[in-house]
Amino acid sequence: xxxxxxxxxxxxxxxxxxxxxxxxxxxxxxxxxxxxxxxxxxxxxxxxxxxxxxxxxxxxxxxxxxxxxxxxxxxxxxxxxxxxxxxxxxxxxxxxxxxxxxxxxxxxxxxxxxxxxxxxxxxxxxxxxxxxxxxxxxxxxxxxxxxxxxxxxxxxxxxxxxxxxxxxxxxxxxxxxxxxxxxxxxxxxxxxxxxxxxxxxxxxxxxxxxxxxxxxxxxxxxxxxxxxxxxxxxxxxxxxxxxxxxxxxxxxxxxxxxxxxxxxxxxxxxxxxxxxxxxx
Numbered sequence: 001x002x003x004x005x006x007x008x009x010x011x012x013x014x015x016x017x018x019x020x021x022x023x024x025x026x027x028x029x030x031x032x033x034x035x036x037x038x039x040x041x042x043x044x045x046x047x048x049x050x051x052x053x054x055x056x057x058x059x060x061x062x063x064x065x066x067x068x069x070x071x072x073x074x075x076x077x078x079x080x081x082x083x084x085x086x087x088x089x090x091x092x093x094x095x096x097x098x099x100x101x102x103x104x105x106x107x108x109x110x111x112x113x114x115x116x117x118x119x120x121x122x123x124x125x126x127x128x129x130x131x132x133x134x135x136x137x138x139x140x141x142x143x144x145x146x147x148x149x150x151x152x153x154x155x156x157x158x159x160x161x162x163x164x165x166x167x168x169x170x171x172x173x174x175x176x177x178x179x180x181x182x183x184x185x186x187x188x189x190x191x192x193x194x195x196x197x198x199x200x201x202x203x204x205x206x207x208x209x210x211x212x213x214x215x216x217x218x219x220x221x222x223x224x225x226x227x228x229x230x231x232x233x234x235x236x237x238x239x240x241x242x243x244x245x246x247x248x249x250x251x252x253x254x255x256x257x258x259x260x261x262x263x264x265x266x267x268x269x270x271x272x273x274x275x276x277x278x279x280x
Contacts (some may be wrong), residue, residue: 073227
């Protein structure tokens with residue numbers, strides 16, 4: 001009888017850890033606004049002196065609302081975390097998921113909908129003698145539907161400083177999936193070129209893949225092309241080309257053409273390649 005009870009107890013404990021995988025992560029309080037809710041997440045049970053760590057920014061948008069990518073396009077403002085950290089912390093750039101097309105009063109832009117997870121790497125200084133520290137940031141964003149609402153919020157996490165930390169598998173998996181989904185370099189066998197044709201950029205690719213029935217899109221960076229314009233796609237014998245309208249506010253004498261080439265493979269899964277080509 002006692003052996004059966006022990007086995008049942010072990011089984012319950014195992015089931016508990018399966019149902020509640022976020023055992024070691026530190027999750028901040030949700031901050032709710034009209035169109036979005038958000039919080040900070042540390043994917044471990046603390047931080048270590050002089051060792052970099054990831055911090056997550058989880059955002060959930062109400063149905064019909066969107067925020068913007070780091071390069072919004074014709075309209076929009078990218079989200080930002082302005083950190084207020086004691087001591088000599090160093091913060092790397094915010095990493096956002098790949099974008100989708102969003103619409104603001106008929107104007108197409110680049111952004112995010114639903115729930116998404118942004119990450120940022122922070123390098124702490126020597127924290128010898130420090131037992132805990134507050135990670136504080138001022139979040140800012142622009143959320144749009146039929147109207148646009150700028151927002152700001154104070155986000156914070158109180159985290160312990162430890163000699164060794166335990167990772168939270170649920171949040172570490174989210175970070176891993178985000179990093180794996182980021183745009184890849186163009187395949188080595190692809191040959192790309194960009195030329196100006198009046199008010200357009202024509203981007204040509206020589207590549208061995210068949211493109212006749214593929215979804216193709218382009219998310220421009222550095223305000224080079226209009227987001228409120230569908231690229232004209234043309235298939236040739238040795239590849240394909242895209243014709244995109246120049247943005248009137250593009251930087252003067254832009255020498256590089258940068259952005260994300262987006263398409264779906266045979267399974268329907270999205271793929272993104274990073275484009276960085278000279279303009280001829």
